[in-house]
Amino acid sequence: MTATVKKTSDVSELIYAYGEVLQACMQSPRMAWDQVSSGKDHIQAIAKASVKMCPKAPFIAELQRIADGIPPAAMDDGKYVVGKTIQAGTYQVQLPDGASGVNDCYWERTDATGGTIENDFITFAPQGPSVTVYDGEGFVSQSCGTWKKIG
Structure with missing residues (x-):
C-alpha cells in the first residue's frame, strides 16, 4: 500500500497530521476521536497510519477495525x-x-x-x-x- 502525501509548503499541516496519528495511538477510539466531523476517509487514514506506526498501541484492535472500515460492535x-x-x-x-x-x-x-x-x-x-x-x-x-x- 502506498500512502499519498499532499504536497504543501505549510509544515504545520504535516505536524498536525503526525499529532493526530500519535493521539490515535494513545487514546481509545471510544473516547470519540473517531467521531470528529472531519469525515470517515480522514479518520480511516489516521487509523491506518496508527496501525503501522504503533503496532503495540493499547487499542490496536479498535484501530485496525476502523482502518478496515468495519463499524463498531x-x-x-x-x-x-x-x-x-x-x-x-x-x-x-x-x-x-x-x-x-x-x-x-x-x-x-x-x-x-x-x-x-x-x-x-x-x-x-x-x-x-x-x-x-x-x-x-x-x-x-x-x-x-x-x-x-x-x-
Missing part, C-alpha cells in the same frame, strides 16, 4: 444505521457495576424510510434487554446505556 444511546455506524447482529445492554437491572429504556428498529419495525419501552429488565438488528435498518436507543454485540 458496541454503542451508547443514540441513532445508528446498521451496517454503516454499527454492525448487524444481536446486542444486549451491559449492566453498570452494582446495577440490579436496566430501568426505563426505550429502543426502536426502523426501516430505511423511518417506519417502525419493532420497538419496546423496558420498565425493568434484570439482565438488560437484547435486540437483533439487520443491515440497512435504523436503530434508536434512549436511556438504555451501552449495548454490546453478543452474537
Whole structure:
C-alpha cells in the first residue's frame, strides 16, 4: 500500500497530521476521536497510519477495525444505521457495576424510510434487554446505556 502525501509548503499541516496519528495511538477510539466531523476517509487514514506506526498501541484492535472500515460492535444511546455506524447482529445492554437491572429504556428498529419495525419501552429488565438488528435498518436507543454485540 502506498500512502499519498499532499504536497504543501505549510509544515504545520504535516505536524498536525503526525499529532493526530500519535493521539490515535494513545487514546481509545471510544473516547470519540473517531467521531470528529472531519469525515470517515480522514479518520480511516489516521487509523491506518496508527496501525503501522504503533503496532503495540493499547487499542490496536479498535484501530485496525476502523482502518478496515468495519463499524463498531458496541454503542451508547443514540441513532445508528446498521451496517454503516454499527454492525448487524444481536446486542444486549451491559449492566453498570452494582446495577440490579436496566430501568426505563426505550429502543426502536426502523426501516430505511423511518417506519417502525419493532420497538419496546423496558420498565425493568434484570439482565438488560437484547435486540437483533439487520443491515440497512435504523436503530434508536434512549436511556438504555451501552449495548454490546453478543452474537
